Amino acid sequence: MANNTTHTIEYRTLSKILLVLLFLTFVTIGVTSFHLGPFTVTVALLIAGLKSFLVLSNFMHLKYESLLLRILVAMVFVLFVVIVLITFIDYAYR
Amino acid sequence: MSEKAIHVEEHRDDEASKLGMWLFIFTELLLFGGLFLVYSIFRAQYPTEFHQSSLELSVTIGAINTVVLLFSSMTVAMALTAIQKNDQKRALIFIGITLFCAAAFLFNKYFEWGHKIEHGLYPGSDLMPLLDRGHLLYFSLYFFMTGLHALHIIIGMTLLIVCYFKVKSKNINDHDYVLLENGALYWHLVDLIWIFLFPLMYLIS
Amino acid sequence: MSNSTEKIEYVSYLDYQGKYKGFLSWIMATDHKRIGLLYMYSIMTFFFIGAFFGLLMKIEMLSPGETIMKPQTYNGVFTLHGILMIFMVVIPGLSAVFGNFFLPILIGAKDVAFPKLNRFSWWIFIVGSIMAVASQLLKDGPPDTGWTFYAPYSSQTGTNVIMATAAAFVLGFSSILTGLNFIVTIHQMRAPGMRFFNMPLFPWALYATAWIQLLATPIIGITLLMLIAERMFQIGFFDPALGGDPLLFQHLFWIYSHPAVYVMMLPAMGVITEIIPTFCQRQIYGYKAVAISSLAIAGVGFLVWGHHMYTSGMSDQARWFFSLLTFIVAVPSAIKVFNWITTMYNGSIDVKPPFLYALAFIFLFIIGGTTGLLLGSVATNVQVHDTSFVVAHFHYIIFGGMGFAFFAAIHYWLPKMYGRMYNFKIANIALVINFIGFNLLYFPQFIIGVEGMPRRYFDYPAQFQPMQVISSIGGFILVAGLILMVFNLVKGAKSGPVAPSNPWNGSTLEWTLPATPSLENFDEEPVIKENPYDYK
Amino acid sequence: MFSNASNFVNGVDSAFLIITGISVFFLVALTAAMIYFVVKYNRKKGKPAVQIKDNSLLEITWIVIPMLLVLYMFYIGWEGFLPMREVPKDAIEITAVGSMWKYEFIYPGNKSSDTLMVPLNKAVKVNLASKDVLHGFSVPGFRIKEDMVPQKNNYSWFTAGELGDFDVYCTVYCGVSHSYMNSIIRVVTPADYDKWLKALPVKKADNSLGLKVLEKNGCIACHTLDGTKSVGPTFKGLHGATIDVTTAGANRKLTVDDAYLESSITDPNKDIVTGYPPGVMKSYKGIIKDKDIKLINEYLKTLK
Ligand code: HEA
Ligand code: HEA
Ligand code: CUA
Numbered sequence A: 001m002a003n004n005t006t007h008t009i010e011y012r013t014l015s016k017i018l019l020v021l022l023f024l025t026f027v028t029i030g031v032t033s034f035h036l037g038p039f040t041v042t043v044a045l046l047i048a049g050l051k052s053f054l055v056l057s058n059f060m061h062l063k064y065e066s067l068l069l070r071i072l073v074a075m076v077f078v079l080f081v082v083i084v085l086i087t088f089i090d091y092a093y094r
Numbered sequence B: 001m002s003e004k005a006i007h008v009e010e011h012r013d014d015e016a017s018k019l020g021m022w023l024f025i026f027t028e029l030l031l032f033g034g035l036f037l038v039y040s041i042f043r044a045q046y047p048t049e050f051h052q053s054s055l056e057l058s059v060t061i062g063a064i065n066t067v068v069l070l071f072s073s074m075t076v077a078m079a080l081t082a083i084q085k086n087d088q089k090r091a092l093i094f095i096g097i098t099l100f101c102a103a104a105f106l107f108n109k110y111f112e113w114g115h116k117i118e119h120g121l122y123p124g125s126d127l128m129p130l131l132d133r134g135h136l137l138y139f140s141l142y143f144f145m146t147g148l149h150a151l152h153i154i155i156g157m158t159l160l161i162v163c164y165f166k167v168k169s170k171n172i173n174d175h176d177y178v179l180l181e182n183g184a185l186y187w188h189l190v191d192l193i194w195i196f197l198f199p200l201m202y203l204i205s
Numbered sequence C: 001m002s003n004s005t006e007k008i009e010y011v012s013y014l015d016y017q018g019k020y021k022g023f024l025s026w027i028m029a030t031d032h033k034r035i036g037l038l039y040m041y042s043i044m045t046f047f048f049i050g051a052f053f054g055l056l057m058k059i060e061m062l063s064p065g066e067t068i069m070k071p072q073t074y075n076g077v078f079t080l081h082g083i084l085m086i087f088m089v090v091i092p093g094l095s096a097v098f099g100n101f102f103l104p105i106l107i108g109a110k111d112v113a114f115p116k117l118n119r120f121s122w123w124i125f126i127v128g129s130i131m132a133v134a135s136q137l138l139k140d141g142p143p144d145t146g147w148t149f150y151a152p153y154s155s156q157t158g159t160n161v162i163m164a165t166a167a168a169f170v171l172g173f174s175s176i177l178t179g180l181n182f183i184v185t186i187h188q189m190r191a192p193g194m195r196f197f198n199m200p201l202f203p204w205a206l207y208a209t210a211w212i213q214l215l216a217t218p219i220i221g222i223t224l225l226m227l228i229a230e231r232m233f234q235i236g237f238f239d240p241a242l243g244g245d246p247l248l249f250q251h252l253f254w255i256y257s258h259p260a261v262y263v264m265m266l267p268a269m270g271v272i273t274e275i276i277p278t279f280c281q282r283q284i285y286g287y288k289a290v291a292i293s294s295l296a297i298a299g300v301g302f303l304v305w306g307h308h309m310y311t312s313g314m315s316d317q318a319r320w321f322f323s324l325l326t327f328i329v330a331v332p333s334a335i336k337v338f339n340w341i342t343t344m345y346n347g348s349i350d351v352k353p354p355f356l357y358a359l360a361f362i363f364l365f366i367i368g369g370t371t372g373l374l375l376g377s378v379a380t381n382v383q384v385h386d387t388s389f390v391v392a393h394f395h396y397i398i399f400g401g402m403g404f405a406f407f408a409a410i411h412y413w414l415p416k417m418y419g420r421m422y423n424f425k426i427a428n429i430a431l432v433i434n435f436i437g438f439n440l441l442y443f444p445q446f447i448i449g450v451e452g453m454p455r456r457y458f459d460y461p462a463q464f465q466p467m468q469v470i471s472s473i474g475g476f477i478l479v480a481g482l483i484l485m486v487f488n489l490v491k492g493a494k495s496g497p498v499a500p501s502n503p504w505n506g507s508t509l510e511w512t513l514p515a516t517p518s519l520e521n522f523d524e525e526p527v528i529k530e531n532p533y534d535y536k
Numbered sequence D: 001m002f003s004n005a006s007n008f009v010n011g012v013d014s015a016f017l018i019i020t021g022i023s024v025f026f027l028v029a030l031t032a033a034m035i036y037f038v039v040k041y042n043r044k045k046g047k048p049a050v051q052i053k054d055n056s057l058l059e060i061t062w063i064v065i066p067m068l069l070v071l072y073m074f075y076i077g078w079e080g081f082l083p084m085r086e087v088p089k090d091a092i093e094i095t096a097v098g099s100m101w102k103y104e105f106i107y108p109g110n111k112s113s114d115t116l117m118v119p120l121n122k123a124v125k126v127n128l129a130s131k132d133v134l135h136g137f138s139v140p141g142f143r144i145k146e147d148m149v150p151q152k153n154n155y156s157w158f159t160a161g162e163l164g165d166f167d168v169y170c171t172v173y174c175g176v177s178h179s180y181m182n183s184i185i186r187v188v189t190p191a192d193y194d195k196w197l198k199a200l201p202v203k204k205a206d207n208s209l210g211l212k213v214l215e216k217n218g219c220i221a222c223h224t225l226d227g228t229k230s231v232g233p234t235f236k237g238l239h240g241a242t243i244d245v246t247t248a249g250a251n252r253k254l255t256v257d258d259a260y261l262e263s264s265i266t267d268p269n270k271d272i273v274t275g276y277p278p279g280v281m282k283s284y285k286g287i288i289k290d291k292d293i294k295l296i297n298e299y300l301k302t303l304k
């Protein structure tokens, strides 16, 4: 009895995603060697966020999963960010 | 009636296993999340020290490891594609490549850590307490975070080795591949964490 | 469905013999009901050990100065008492015992989603518990940090802190796996026709709880790992002497441990929400509000951890922020209380022991909860923080709330678990003794707390003695009541009269099963009612 | 209406009364409702249950009213607290140093005292510091409390409004003698205060380097220098003495020499002095440097 619902992703698509990821990696390295001051972290984190989005949605097949699971994943990231922000309410104002 | 009972005995619910794996990944994300929280707070307090310390790390090794992990992440995804297409041989090759990449990553790490340890920079060494607070915290975090990440690589490798043999014995096949799917998910998690570790540890300015 | 000749014969889960026999058939069981009972036996054992240590403290408190033990012993005793009670009794507590036993039944499933993982959770629960006990016996002496493991003391003291934290880590892992199992079970295993919004409310509560277990526990895991690393390798995260920040430890600890108090409380509320409609023969008032408030408590509960740190030297901004959110999280609890009480209105109330326990629960929970408001307000917190007021607050809410809910649940479901009934009269007498003893034990601690008596004090100024003595006497009364209650329950489960399958005329699915359910609960797909609390 | 011990009593106590009042109101009202329902709708009366539909209006009411109430409670709590963070400019500054199981109050001019003497009706700012682990600075009579955190500058302040003695407790658990870590605030008239402060001796400079090491690491908390028994054995006459110890479960006698002292400091659980529990003293390995241990040993030799 087949019980699989996973979408099959072609090799081509996967290799394309890898190329984008590698490109983004070199962009990060490149960006941090310019001195963008305080923005470097922001840019590095944005790129890392983009990369993880690609990995999550394609490599991890999230793009083809149920809406529920996608919401849950988003929820976990949001929860984490909220916790960090709240902790900084303490540290930023000390 | 009886048929139903038997059905339950062999009950298999891939959706459930996959959801379970995702939930487990959530806990792993938050496990590292705690560390990233610690990192961000110390980082905010000692920006310059963190920057100086990060210069001690080799961006090249870090970049190579990033590429290796991204590549292995793709190959493990391809292994899944291969299994779905009932292409056992390719699946084995892809898992093999992934495992090779994992080993290469660890080898690099070993090299990197060894270098630091040679210079007397490791937790508990005589040199560490002489550093000022910011540097000390950076290296503590460096060792702890990359160490825990390496541990996860080893766990992921174990899982993939199991998958390898199950693919070989056709226990994982195009009708039943949820184990490989979960192994791959776990491997992507390891990659995901590294995606954040790399810029935060190696590329600070 | 064809009327097959080989209709499955009914065998009670208690008699079912699988691959293993005797004792092994228990510890190797994957049946959620047996695992539930395993948890119950182990948790009750730890409860009595922990309670015994609580009693020792009360004896020590009878007079100022040394009464029966040395200061170092006292410090070890309250630490073990806290670790045992929190990590080994109340956090697994209701969800692992009654959640395991009744969650699949209430949603019309044959088992949880991952029965083997479930068994594994219990095993590592036992491993963790053994480690916690071992931390007492090893060479360097019992840990003396309090259950909160505050750094830098915990990274400096010479006692077995590593073993105790490792135990808490392992126990946390067990808790995560239980939560994971329940979430998947609720998502995937509901019987056809059961949507989220006609699911009974105990599963709802367990669902919210499971999310907290899953998402909060890893944080304490990593924190304890860091503490261990700090002790073993001198990696300074928290100890200022090594460059670390002790307040960060507190943040991380409470990011988990505040949500964890709702891990204790939500299932207790769930149990009460099952009991009240049954004994009033009335559908629960405001089903949706009760269901959603569970999620609200779980969600907002993640954001209020700082109320344990008002006096730690946090920034002033953080102080008001956490205070505000703390007050907001109290509202969903209030909503539940209002809904419970309104459910009694115009009902047909049958005053049986489970219902009486539920009433006692509501009363004690209101006291515990509203004193939580006094703690949540920054001004008054400054006065009562780290005094025995806090001790009284959480005993009221944990023991009076979750503990009494546990007792209510046993009295409610015992006929289903063992197929037998206990003696009502003795149960009622025990309840009255427990109630009196409990209030005598803890209420005085509010009073001396307001006057300034700090917690974790081996010795105390003489002016606090009268209240301490009253409190100790209450402790002894409570012990008497508990022993009577346990005696009655054990006797009932072993040799009480055989119970009918639906003694309370309940409407949820467990009561449609025979007095002790069979291995796979339902022979036929259960019929799901549109409203789980439909008493027509 | 409230005592006038400090300027915060009013704010804290009124918040306390209001929140308690609301709480008691709900407790009594809800309990009464419960009991009333149990009696009125008791099954013994034989009336069947009436199923009632949910009423959104009612439910919204009991969401909104408690919400308003809690916001109000939050507000008065914050109002009562805020002044505790706003120190007047002219406050006298005193530093309170917590170390394992005692307070030391340092006055301007490096004068030190173990009770906190303060003048009536003058703002006093207490800077809180700790030498080792967390401690608490709690004055229930004044309604103030703040933790003492090593390497972090916390503070508290108050204006005392009544003459007399007020207890100071350590509220953060800090080890064996946590419950013995207390002190007193004595409020005196400004004139008495000035007289007392003048008479207070300046902290005498330490001559011995070894003693400095002992003080810096908090050894004196457990080991006395004058021969009295405390949490740990006294240092007086220790060097050269013959003592009973338990090593790996076996009792033996030994004579205290430099090597033993060193191992007692770096690995105290190896040899446990008879009559003392293990684990109380932590290992100072890596915390006290070898050369400082030598200084300690030299100093202990002088304590005959
Ligand atoms: C089951 C466990 C549990 C639960 C559910 C709670 C619930 C609450 N707790 Fe408690 N708490 C603990 C367990 C728990 N607590 C423990 C163990 C500690 C000490 C830890 C340690 O330091 O060792 C602690 C400590 C603690 C502190 C820190 C004290 C200190 O150290 O200074 C605070 C401060 O805000 C607090 C607040 C609250 C609040 C506001 C709630 C609220 O959720 C309560 C909500 C309930 C109600 C409000 C009652 C019902 C409502 C009504 C009857 C209607 C009337 C109400 C209104 C109008 C709002 N708790
Ligand atoms: C579930 C949670 C729980 C429960 C139920 C209890 C129950 C009790 N606790 Fe609690 N307590 C905590 C959780 C709990 N505690 C926590 C988390 C702390 C904080 C620790 C810290 O500071 O780190 C604490 C701290 C704490 C203190 C404060 C220590 C201090 O600050 O100095 C005290 C002091 O009196 C105390 C006393 C008691 C007592 C007398 C009981 C009693 O209610 C127990 C009474 C019951 C019995 C004694 C039953 C005995 C019965 C038998 C032995 C019969 C067995 C018979 C058969 C099986 C037939 N506890
Ligand atoms: Cu100092 Cu407790």
Ligand SMILES: [Cu+2]
Residues within 6 Å of the ligand: C257, C258, C261, C305, C307, C308
């Ligand atoms: Cu809390």
